[in-house]
Amino acid sequence: MSAINQMSDLNQLLTEEHVKHQLSVPQLVEKILARHEGNLTDKGAIQATTGAYTGRSPKDKFIVKDHQSEGKVDWGSVNQPIDEETFITLYHKVLRYLKAREELYVFKGFAGADNSYRLPIQVINEFAWHNLFSRQMFIPATKEETLNHEAEFTVISAPTFKAIPNVDGTNSEAFIMISFKHRIVLIGGTEYAGEIKKSIFSVMNYILPQKNVLPMHCSANIGLEGDVALFFGLSGTGKTTLSADADRRLIGDDEHAWSNYGVFNIEGGCYAKCINLSKEKEPQIFEAIHFGAVLENVILNEHTKTPDYNDTSLTENTRAAYPLDHIKNTVQPSVAGHPNTIIFLTADATGVLPPISKLTKEQAMYHFLSGYTSKLAGTERGITSPQATFSACFGSPFLPLPPATYAEMLGEKIDQFNAEVFLVNTGWTGGAFGKGQRMNLSHTRSMVHAALEGELKSTETYKDPVFGLSIPTQCPGVPDEVLIPRKTWDDPDAYDEQAKQLAEKFHNNFLKFKHAPPEIKQAGPVYGRR
Incomplete structure (x- = not known):
């Protein structure tokens, strides 16, 4: 039995009625608009904002230090250690919090296009737009693959859950914690979607070298x-x-x-920076931002819903997330x-x-x-x-x-x-x-x-x-x-x-x-x- 299955509270959460599994892009867009999580642009993309956190929060990232990770991880200011007990306590608090939410969204897919090395993952999101982001950033499981999909790593994202540093052992209200033993990524307190993407990249940077893959x-x-x-x-x-x-x-x-x-x-x-984006300078990226894409912290014209890629009033780190098939000449x-x-x-x-x-x-x-x-x-x-x-x-x-x-x-x-x-x-x-x-x-x-x-x-x-x-x-x-x-x-x-x-x-x-x-x-x- 895997470490994830031993954490039975997670399995119970996934069977709850308010948890929606593997929604399609149109279904997620409908949820996002109905829940007022984002807006529709003139080209049909979703636009959402991320509040106070408009970029990664490296000082809030931790790796659980246990018998499995202790002798492998390069500990320091980048890979800050946190003990297993603190992680598990916060993990259960987050699960209880999510159980009380109106709806949750689950994506099942893979990290890694080579079948010999791909990692089956699942992402549990409090926000429908984060689930759409996850669907577009990772490799979705096909209908057939979903039937036998067993996640080897789970990302749990609860952006509206705010940690209490002196209680939860964090540095702020935000936290990104990775447990290689329990194969869990726990994210809270930040709405920046890039944390979901980069946490799985960190996981792959741990796993792949052990398979002689760079x-x-x-x-x-x-x-x-x-x-x-x-x-x-x-x-x-x-x-x-x-x-x-x-x-x-x-x-x-x-x-x-x-x-x-x-x-x-x-x-x-792809997760492209789109500050000062124009059709003339970057035509492929510009044309990729249509229905199914997600714009992060991009300002829209109030009347036309046209993105203003030159507007930096929220951040210069404006982003566009879209699947590879939004680019015409890709390798598949x-x-x-x-x-x-x-x-x-x-x-x-x-x-x-x-x-x-x-x-x-x-x-x-x-x-x-x-x-x-x-x-x-x-x-x-x-x-x-x-x-x-x-x-x-x-x-x-x-x-x-x-x-x-x-x-x-x-x-x-x-x-x-x-x-x-x-x-x-x-x-x-x-x-x-x-x-x-x-x-x-x-x-x-x-x-x-x-x-x-x-x-x-x-x-x-x-x-x-x-x-x-x-x-x-x-x-x-x-x-x-x-x-x-x-x-x-x-x-x-x-x-x-x-x-x-x-x-x-x-x-x-x-x-x-x-x-x-x-x-x-x-x-x-x-x-x-x-």
């Missing part, structure tokens, strides 16, 4: 010749935008895994071969990293472990302007295991399958945030296209004196002066100073990787190297 915070697509590309990066760096390419088929936009057979999507949908099922090209995306708010550079294997490992970017406004609660950050493996908030676990697996696969690796800066140029401007999206697309098509293989390169990166001096569709960051600044001395400061930050951050091989340590910025 989970990755990246998007992926495939070219006409079958060439596969991965795009690593934190929220706001352009994974969704750059992987949605009319000339390539989309495998997925955010979460993948790399097995001995190739890559596969962990999800069944979402599986493909081994990657030919790997792109690390960073949104550098200092404006000193080059827009594109080719990495050696050692540099690839250094930058993967570093995971440098700038947290953009709204992606986490309290972030209102870009902040420089280092997030190991470009996904530290979702990694229960030590970063070296994932980095070593990636290095082995780069070697085994001879993948090329590029670092692409989608952040600022011509100056730091506030003085410079954001990278031109069309230029970035041209650079990515050139990398994927092999057009940069024979291009002359310039070695950056501070970061040691090999920068192409020419790229089709991109002005030459854009490629060398120092040339884009009005004040070269100011650039030099900013570059040295960022190099020092790289070095200071990498000190925590004491056991990294010397050749990887030496692959970082040249300036100030210890």
Whole structure:
């Protein structure tokens, strides 16, 4: 008997009359409108708001520390421990609370498009719009699969249940708790739907490496010749935008895994940032937002119900959730071969990293472990302007295991399958945030296209004196002066100073990787190297 079945209160809750199982998209839309949880846009999508929590709440995320997790999890500020007794007590309080709700909604499906590694999951939602979100983000079970579906992990989401910190052992009214022993994710106090998605990603980051499969915070697509590309990066760096390419088929936009057979999507949908979204700049994402899609914290015109993607009055972290089949050229099922090209995306708010550079294997490992970017406004609660950050493996908030676990697996696969690796800066140029401007999206697309098509293989390169990166001096569709960051600044001395400061930050951050091989340590910025 599984750990979930031993928790009989959950099984009893699922048989209650007010619990609605596996509702269709139209049924859920009707529930959402009838319960006044959201609004219908002019294109038929659902628009909902998330209250005080418009981004993830990392300080409220916990992992239950027990005999199963104690020796495996990389405990610290990212993976905060909570004891099993505290978790179980809160778990039962949440179940009693949900039992008294008017209706609950249950989704049954899977995480993982490869049948050999997929995880059967169920999501129990207090809100119908959260259930629609879950249906669109994960892989729904077919009618036949539903009959024999046994969830190996359950997400319980009770956004209106507010924790009492000094009673419930939390840091605030919100909490996201994962128990690997009981195979439960418990969410409360926050209406931000992204917590549901990312909690299952965290679960997969724990489970898959134990099966010799590398989970990755990246998007992926495939070219006409079958060439596969991965795009690593934190929220706001352009994974969704750059992987949605009319000339390539989309495998997925955010979460993948790399097995001995190739890559596969962990999800069944996309969760795109839609701040300043336009049909001209991002046509595939724009056209995907119709009936069945969910808009999160996007403001609607009161009369026409047209989304105003430029309105940031609630948050800059406005989002659109939609299933993969809302994109025309996708891979179904979402599986493909081994990657030919790997792109690390960073949104550098200092404006000193080059827009594109080719990495050696050692540099690839250094930058993967570093995971440098700038947290953009709204992606986490309290972030209102870009902040420089280092997030190991470009996904530290979702990694229960030590970063070296994932980095070593990636290095082995780069070697085994001879993948090329590029670092692409989608952040600022011509100056730091506030003085410079954001990278031109069309230029970035041209650079990515050139990398994927092999057009940069024979291009002359310039070695950056501070970061040691090999920068192409020419790229089709991109002005030459854009490629060398120092040339884009009005004040070269100011650039030099900013570059040295960022190099020092790289070095200071990498000190925590004491056991990294010397050749990887030496692959970082040249300036100030210890």
